[in-house]
Amino acid sequence: MSEHIMSSKLYYGIWIALMCLTVITAAVSFVDLGPFNTIVALVIATFKALLVVLFFMHVKYTSEKLTKAVIISSIFWLFILLALSLADYSTRLFS
Amino acid sequence: MSDSPIAMETHGPELRHHFSSVEQQRDAASLGMWVFLATEIMFFGGMFCAYLIYRYWYYNEFAAGSRSIDIYLGTINTAVLICSSLTVALGVRAAQMGKRKLLVFLLLVTIVFGLAFLGIKGVEWYQKYEEHHVPGNSFNVDDIIHDYPQIHIDPRHEQIFFSLYFAMTGLHALHMIIGVGIFAFLAYKAWRSAYSPKYYTPVEIGGLYWHFVDIVWIYLFPLLYLIDRKPLR
Numbered sequence: 264m265s266e267h268i269m270s271s272k273l274y275y276g277i278w279i280a281l282m283c284l285t286v287i288t289a290a291v292s293f294v295d296l297g298p299f300n301t302i303v304a305l306v307i308a309t310f311k312a313l314l315v316v317l318f319f320m321h322v323k324y325t326s327e328k329l330t331k332a333v334i335i336s337s338i339f340w341l342f343i344l345l346a347l348s349l350a351d352y353s354t355r356l357f358s
Numbered sequence: 359m360s361d362s363p364i365a366m367e368t369h370g371p372e373l374r375h376h377f378s379s380v381e382q383q384r385d386a387a388s389l390g391m392w393v394f395l396a397t398e399i400m401f402f403g404g405m406f407c408a409y410l411i412y413r414y415w416y417y418n419e420f421a422a423g424s425r426s427i428d429i430y431l432g433t434i435n436t437a438v439l440i441c442s443s444l445t446v447a448l449g450v451r452a453a454q455m456g457k458r459k460l461l462v463f464l465l466l467v468t469i470v471f472g473l474a475f476l477g478i479k480g481v482e483w484y485q486k487y488e489e490h491h492v493p494g495n496s497f498n499v500d501d502i503i504h505d506y507p508q509i510h511i512d513p514r515h516e517q518i519f520f521s522l523y524f525a526m527t528g529l530h531a532l533h534m535i536i537g538v539g540i541f542a543f544l545a546y547k548a549w550r551s552a553y554s555p556k557y558y559t560p561v562e563i564g565g566l567y568w569h570f571v572d573i574v575w576i577y578l579f580p581l582l583y584l585i586d587r588k589p590l591r
Contacts, residue, residue: 268454278444282437288580289433295588304580312573319447320569327385330392337396341403345410352411 267324277318284311372557384559391563395570402574405529409522409581416515421586422502423519426491428482432583435478436575442471443572446565453558458551461561465545468568472538479531486520493521508590523582530578533571540564 288307292300317323322334377383413420449464483492490498499516544564547553553561 268451271448271451274444274447274451277447278440281440281443285433285436285440285579288584289429292429292580292584292587293589300584300586300588304584308577308580311576315443315569315573315576319443320566325385325388327389330385330389333389333392333396337399340396341399341406344400344403344407348407349410349414353414 267321269318269321269324273318277314281311281314370556372554380556384562387559387563388566391566395566398570402526402529405522405526406577406581409526412515412518412522413585416512416518418509419511419515420519422506422509422511423491423499423516423523424583424585425506425587426489426502427523427583428485429583429587431478431482432579435475436579438471438475438478439572439575442468442475443569445471446568450558450561450565453548453553453561454555456555458548458553461548461553462545465541465548465561469538469541469545472534472541476531476534476538479527483524483527486524491520492524493517506590526578526582530571530574533574537568537571540567 284307288304291303291307294300296303316334322331325331373380373383377386445464445468449461449468452461452464486492489501490496491502497513497517497520499511499513502516503511503513541564544561547560
């Protein structure tokens with residue numbers, strides 16, 4: 264999967280980006296953005312996860328389409344679990 | 359690749375007979391690991407789903423509970439895990455390039471980071487234990503209720519937050535302990551020269567596992583520590 268050897272500079276760059284995003288997400292949580300606090304935190308977390316998956320886990324450089332299909336479908340299945348569960352619980356009318 | 363039996367005899371010991379090439383063998387191992395990680399996503403997904411529903415129902419208790427967790431230790435632990443992911447990525451690179459000593463060193467550094475994470479996690483849990491925030495008979499959140507008089511807090515709902523906190527961080531810590539064990543095994547095998555640029559699959563898929571556990575923490579950190587840190591009005 265990863266015959267492609269990435270330069271260590273790129274790894275250090277990803278590491279610096281992840282560290283900066285960690286500090287940013289912790290700092291931003293102290294700022295009152297209303298409902299956007301959660302959204303910003305989750306967007307930053309997703310961006311960090313994407314960096315790890317694409318570069319540290321070499322998915323960006325894999326030629327194996329099956330691997331990508333497994334990743335995308337597992338995330339989609341998780342989305343089904345969360346979205347349909349919430350669609351149920353958030354529309355119940357009991358107090 | 360030729361199908362003749364003579365050609366099959368000429369491949370190196372790293373290639374199993376049922377694969378036609380080293381690349382195919384590596385892709386198959388990697389795909390298998392990703393399928394396992396897909397089951398792990400659903401495994402953690404159940405907990406994230408429970409978290410989502412209870413947070414939706416008992417937002418006040420979740421926000422107050424989140425404030426009572428040590429954000430500084432949580433941020434340091436996130437940084438520790440990111441550093442460990444870097445050493446894993448560099449370790450896989452060292453294996454690809456056949457640098458045995460560097461690989462062993464990076465695997466050992468990863469173990470140190472993993473143990474540091476678990477140590478800091480233990481300190482956090484001990485703080486919660488001393489504050490009687492561990493769900494059970496001695497569970498008591500009068501201090502949290504006292505700290506936030508402007509918010510209505512039901513202790514039973516607060517207990518659900520802490521149950522999820524301990525279940526999710528506990529399950530994550532269990533994965534970390536298993537990861538440290540895997541990496542100790544990899545370091546031992548790497549030291550015994552088991553891996554080469556032609557065959558480093560265990561390092562690669564062990565690395566995939568470690569990065570996955572890191573990603574779980576990347577989501578646990580904002581969901582547990584950063585629910586509501588903004589100044590109270």
